Amino acid sequence: MRAFTVHSGLAAPMDRANVDTDLIIPKQFLKSIKRSGFGPNLFDELRYLDEGQPGQDCSRRPLNEDFPLNFPRYRGASILLARENFGCGSSREHAPWALEDYGFRCIIAPSFADIFYNNCFKNGVLPIALDAAIVDRLFDQMYASEGYELTVDLQRQRVITPDGEEIPFEVDAFRRQCLLEGLDDIGLTLQRADAIRAYEDRQRIDSPWLFGAIR
């Protein structure tokens, strides 16, 4: 996984509440057996005027000119400003894959759905939950100034605005460490294999019906 330490980039809006993972990446693209290549279909139903199909050349499709990510001023954005309950709905990890593939490294919103929030960390995408009033203010500032760039410092847990304001954010220590170092958490867990085996040995005695049933 790509490490995340400090990132500066252009911010873009996804200005509606309860954005669900069906909207982030519609189901027809879930048929892929790969992890990459979902970027062109991020927010497919909002970005294009036609119905997208897997494997299609998206550069030839009619764009929805009213959708902010299609505005020239947001081209190359890597920080997404969003509203509450972002990423609700299905558990599809294709949602953070699509965001990451498109180029987003960080999403700032007042709140996130649990599974989506968790999935982001596994893919080098940092979800930051800030007070709704602060998110409001960031939206206002972004709309008011073209080329609005934010800096996100995960080490110091700060979002830094163009005029130097530093906004602190919370993130749990384990996830932060994994992201900072780009760690593979399976490898980390396997270092605890003895503890897992010890647990299993106890369970085999206490709850033997949990073992050996499926074969």
Add this chain to the structure above:
Amino acid sequence: MAGQTLYDKLWQSHLVEQREDGSALIYIDRQLIHEVTSPQAFEGLRLAGRKPWRRDANLAVPDHNVPTELRERAGGVAAIEDPVSRLQVQTLDDNCDDFDLVKFDINDVRQGIVHVVGPEQGVTLPGMTVVCGDSHTSTHGALGALAHGIGTSEVEHVLATQTLIQQKMNNMLVRVDGSLQRGVTAKDVALAIIGKIGTAGGTGYAIEFGGQVVRDMSMEGRMTLCNMSIEAGARMGMIAVDDTTLEYVKGRPFAPSGEMWDLAVAAWSDLHSDEDAVFDVVVTLQGEEIEPQVTWGTSPEMVLPVNGTLPDPAAIEDPSRKAAVTRALEYMGLQAGSRITDIRPDRVFIGSCTNSRIEDLRAAADVVKGRKVADSVKQALVVPGSGEVKKQAEAEGLDRVFLAAGMEWREPGCSMCLAMNADKLGAGEHCASTSNRNFEGRQGFGGRTHLVSPAMAAAAAVAGHFVDVRDWQEAGQ
């Protein structure tokens, strides 16, 4: 010390290690696997040269992509017409062969929607931790299990280590007191709860459902209720083990039997919240007050009793809610102030992991028996949740009831719940659907979904518009 909640107990009994940073390593007893969210996990194992930690903890079954028409289905995987779907189902088969995991083939009578299959086969049991790369894994909590959806990276993590790194959730009790009116079902209860607490109301919580209404529910009803925990924002919903649970589990193919059964039952008797357990939040509903529910918008919280009228954005103060209601009405092609009973579905879908069990099919058949689907309804699909459900329904003659009413009787799978196969809505079409999500485009590009119970969907199919099934059931007597 205060007593423990059911969630506290399940968490505690699966704790491999508590870490200083607040996270914990939790042991996973069962992983269910389907074709959509697993290919990249297997690929990850392969790239890292890893093997599944425990093969007997996993069960795979294809469901999302499988065709539901017998003509296409009969030929097995090779006959799936959509090449991308075919490859995905084939990839699941190949991965299970490569990694030596048990799977049910698409024409195995045990095949079906993963959340119908798990409990039905006794693969998921009380007291277990159950995960699947699918958010409706919360369904299995109905058995008194700790069950929740995970992402693909976590699927790989569980395959490789039999554990997950987790943070403990807070406890929420949703108590439904009293009893339900005739014609009101677990689906209506689930929608009423979501209407009350909102789609983010359960975020950060593990929900336990309790109260007399829940105690009186069948296992099918409890599964419907837990299934939609995720629509209320909670990864997991659960219900205490009681005699209803034990009766349901006993004798299932993969459930313990003989002495092992007795041992298990003794252990399961503790699977309820202690009297003095403390919940962080308690939400209560009164059963008698719950009416049949219909969603009108593009989020499950946009729901009303069947006799309700649609909200008017002009009367809403909060700007973000005003915008959401305006957008939803526009997407749904509905007028502010119009009545739910004026909505005319073009298609009807009875199925999905929420409502495709035998009891759901019986409820729908009861309503359509001796009646016909309205001419204005283009299609009414009934898709059983598994091959076993299909077999049972056919033994009871339900298939003939549906066919005689002009409905289609299909092979098991997710079908029009998410429209990954050929079953989908056309743009602008309204659907009375027993599934769980009414998001934009969920059932097909531009499609308009109204979530309802099986009886309400069946009644809408016959009437050609939404009707209060309570009136019908009285008139029918």
